[in-house]
Amino acid sequence: MALELKDIKDLSFDELVEWLDAQGLAAYRAEQVFKWVYQRQVDTFDEMTNLGKPTRALLAQAFDIGRLAVTAVEESRDGSRKYLLQLKDGCHIECVLIPEKGHDTLCISTQVGCAQGCQFCLTARGGLVRNLTSGEIIAQVRDVMRDAPDRRLTNIVVMGMGEPLANYRNLVKAIGIITNANHGLGISGQRFTLSTAGLASRLADLGRDTDVNLAISLNAADDATRSRLMPINRKFNLAALLDACKRYPLKPRRRITFEYILIAGVNDSDEDAQRLSALLAPLRAKINLIPFNEHPGSTFKRPDENRVRRFQEILIDKHYTAIVRYSKGQDISAACGQLKGKVG
Numbered sequence: 001m002a003l004e005l006k007d008i009k010d011l012s013f014d015e016l017v018e019w020l021d022a023q024g025l026a027a028y029r030a031e032q033v034f035k036w037v038y039q040r041q042v043d044t045f046d047e048m049t050n051l052g053k054p055t056r057a058l059l060a061q062a063f064d065i066g067r068l069a070v071t072a073v074e075e076s077r078d079g080s081r082k083y084l085l086q087l088k089d090g091c092h093i094e095c096v097l098i099p100e101k102g103h104d105t106l107c108i109s110t111q112v113g114c115a116q117g118c119q120f121c122l123t124a125r126g127g128l129v130r131n132l133t134s135g136e137i138i139a140q141v142r143d144v145m146r147d148a149p150d151r152r153l154t155n156i157v158v159m160g161m162g163e164p165l166a167n168y169r170n171l172v173k174a175i176g177i178i179t180n181a182n183h184g185l186g187i188s189g190q191r192f193t194l195s196t197a198g199l200a201s202r203l204a205d206l207g208r209d210t211d212v213n214l215a216i217s218l219n220a221a222d223d224a225t226r227s228r229l230m231p232i233n234r235k236f237n238l239a240a241l242l243d244a245c246k247r248y249p250l251k252p253r254r255r256i257t258f259e260y261i262l263i264a265g266v267n268d269s270d271e272d273a274q275r276l277s278a279l280l281a282p283l284r285a286k287i288n289l290i291p292f293n294e295h296p297g298s299t300f301k302r303p304d305e306n307r308v309r310r311f312q313e314i315l316i317d318k319h320y321t322a323i324v325r326y327s328k329g330q331d332i333s334a335a336c337g338q339l340k341g342k343v344g
Helices: 013-022 028-039 053-062 134-147 164-178 200-209 223-229 238-247 270-280 305-317
Strands: 069-075 081-086 092-100 103-107 111-113 128-131 153-158 192-196 213-217 256-262 285-291 322-324
Touching: 013 028, 081 134, 092 134, 103 134, 128 164, 134 153, 134 164, 153 164, 164 192, 164 200, 192 200, 200 213, 200 238, 256 305, 270 285, 270 305, 285 305, 305 322
Parallel strands: 103 153, 153 192, 192 213, 213 256, 256 285, 285 322
Antiparallel strands: 069 081, 081 092, 092 103, 111 128
16 A cells, blocks of 8 residues: 655645755755745646756655645635635535635635534534644645636635634644745735634734734623633633733734624624623724624524614724624625535
8 A cells, every 4th residue: 555645735844944954955955845836836846847856756755745626616796716625534624715805815724623612603513523734724725826826815814614723733834834925825924814713822822923913703792692602702701811812912003803793682782882892992903793694504693784883883983993894705605604614
């Protein structure tokens, strides 16, 4: 039986330098290899023409340059494109290419499924299967860049399947390559946003290890409601989460984004808006309001437009930047909270 080769995208730059050194090869070869893989998008080591044949043969004996198998691509009326991708073990994940004004954003996944159990999220119903490797996280960006060369992909949001901070090591390795301009994919850290359900114990690490933007999926301003919607609040309640946010090493002129999914009769009252305003007062914060995206099997409902606007007005009156985000891709189940990573 043939030995399965390691995906070279699972190696950081420093790890490849170490491997090359062990083979008696110069460290500068790592930069050449990474440029071929990430900037020139080659699929074989034979295409790396500035490496000698013996070096290419050594690399080919140890590694492959994997692509994710595309099981399906769905196009939305609004121009969004949802990819259902199959991993080597047969599991599936989804990522979504979203058109914005003057650029595109790619929403990527970090896990197969999710363990957080958020009541409003379709992904959570299947539970957690496994973490993605760093190479599988990177591949979503690399492969979509090649598949859609006509699209101007400049922004990444880690808001797809899974809780990113629960796959911390692989995530940080992937971020390092996706945001590296010299020998990675060259997406600016200022255009890379990571959304977490609130693993408060990891926020300081994230601020130390990366230069990405932080978004918190908040969705309630009191513990009783948030614990009902998001079980993680029972481990890291609002006081613990907000304390971690206060200590987060926020870069100058940046703010933490707080995502708030508005659910009719659950968290969308005037009183909820007032509580949210008071809760976030000590922080450099902006608020994204997301009307709930209904999906089969959920008992939650989307608020009417007047209620959404009233909630927003209260926050604006308190001098917050509060933007209503209408999720794209709803007609292909590609909106926030609708990814399931299943065929059919």
